[in-house]
Amino acid sequence: MLAAKEFRLTKLVAASPFRTREEREREREEKREAVLLAAVRMFNARGYHATSLDDVAASLGISKPTIYHYLGNKEQVLVECVNRGLAMLRTAADEAADASGTGFDRLRAFLCRYAQINMDDFGRCVILTNDEVLSMDSATRFRARKREIDAVVRALIAEGIADGSIAPVDVRFASFALAGALNWPARWHDPDGTLTPEQVAEKLVDVVMNGMAPR
Amino acid sequence: MLAAKEFRLTKLVAASPFRTREEREREREEKREAVLLAAVRMFNARGYHATSLDDVAASLGISKPTIYHYLGNKEQVLVECVNRGLAMLRTAADEAADASGTGFDRLRAFLCRYAQINMDDFGRCVILTNDEVLSMDSATRFRARKREIDAVVRALIAEGIADGSIAPVDVRFASFALAGALNWPARWHDPDGTLTPEQVAEKLVDVVMNGMAPR
The missing domain is CATH 1.10.10.60 (Homeodomain-like)
Incomplete structure (x- = not known):
């Protein structure tokens, strides 16, 4: 019943x-x-x-x-967009931290993902949004979240140096150089172009990680 | 008299x-x-x-x-600032084109200068000025001048590959990676910090040109 x-x-x-x-x-x-x-x-x-x-x-x-x-309002919409992009980067960083393999391989996999996110809508917004358009409060919060992601990159480089898969580079400057090279496509990558974000990411990561000097 | x-x-x-x-x-x-x-x-x-x-x-x-x-007016002032920065980069490019040495050495010298200019007032303005704040006309002119500088970087990479001093990398992506890494300090370099633009430039250029894989 x-x-x-x-x-x-x-x-x-x-x-x-x-x-x-x-x-x-x-x-x-x-x-x-x-x-x-x-x-x-x-x-x-x-x-x-x-x-x-x-x-x-x-x-x-x-x-x-x-x-x-x-x-x-408009600033709240922007903050939500940047939050979304930072959350994607954070997820990728957590995955890299939990992954197995040499420091070089884990860094490489993370950077490919990082570069791809930076060519995606919300990742692009993180890169294109300059601090000065945000309120002091939002800017401070975003800088802290970006530093967390930078800390993951530095930890992966340090682990790679420790396990011998990465040359004994200056960790801080290596992370700056990688960030710059892989943030840049957010400004020039054409989503309607012939190369997919995956292809662009892989080619850029190869150049910066392997360098240009012959071996 | x-x-x-x-x-x-x-x-x-x-x-x-x-x-x-x-x-x-x-x-x-x-x-x-x-x-x-x-x-x-x-x-x-x-x-x-x-x-x-x-x-x-x-x-x-x-x-x-x-x-x-x-x-x-304000846009004319901005255009003059960007022009000034582009002229500095152009001079550095002309000097690199006329210099002697291997492709790797000439590229390295040019990139150190390039990175330094990007930490200087007018160079920073070139990097920080997005196309959308410029008139269509100015944006087109600036893109053309940036392409000329990019062409010098690509020619130096190609010369280095030809003389054996640079590994057979993808020229286009190598120039993108270098530009990204060396434009980036325009956003974070603190002129009152402990490192001079010369030191920052040299460390970044070392990482991107020599890579992070052990040799």
Whole structure:
């Protein structure tokens, strides 16, 4: 009896024009994602200053208050975009820290992923967003999160030097050189070009890790 | 008689409260330089958008129309700053093209200079100025000048490969990797820090040219 009643109730709910809490939450999340993606692409293409939330809203056929509802004001939207990119980098760093193999191999795998993320929408936004457009508070938080990722690169270099797979380089300058070389495609890589982010990442990582002097 | 008269005229001119044409031109050039330097430092520190010519004028104790008089409007001031940086890079490239030695050595010398310029006021401005703040016309011109400098880097790499001093790397990606690594200090180098631009340049160039794999 109880089972039959529950079945009927379930059917009733499914046929209802009112969505379940789960459905409403999923829909809200999908809309938030759509706004974020439209915003990050416009920030990356035109620059943060030249982008207005009105333009972002227009590109989605919605109004600016709808964006406020899902994400907040323009700086809050930018902060969320940069957070997203930093979270992707953080995940890649955690994976590299947990991986097995020589320091050189683990560094190489991480850097390929790092370069790829920097050619992706949210990773590009991390690179293209200069501190001065952020509030003091956000800038401080972002610098701290970037330092955490830099610490992983330095640890991998140090481990590689310890296990003999990496030459005894200056760890700090090696991490700076790698970061510069692999942040750079965020500015010039053409997503519609012939080379995929994976190919670009691999070629750049090869040059910086193996150098240019003949062996 | 004539000589004595000329002597008297010269003395008269030197004592005159009216400056000679040469003096006026030199003074004009000095003032123009001072405005340019004040502007480029403010653009680099605060960002172009966050800088007003009123602030630049105030830092020199002059008025905005004085800046208009010497350099023009805000975009014209920026264009002049970027031009100055590109001219420094161009001179370094010409010197590298005329130098003797292996491709590796000439590339190394050029890249050290390149990295140093990128830590200097006008070089930093070249790196920190994104295309989207420039007019279409200026952006096109600047891209062309940057491509000329990139062409010198590629030619040096190709010459090094030909003379055996550089490994047979992918020339295009090697130049991208080098540019990225050596543009990067424009964003993080602290002029008041313990390392001079020369030291930073040398350490970075060593890492990217010699790589991290043990030999």
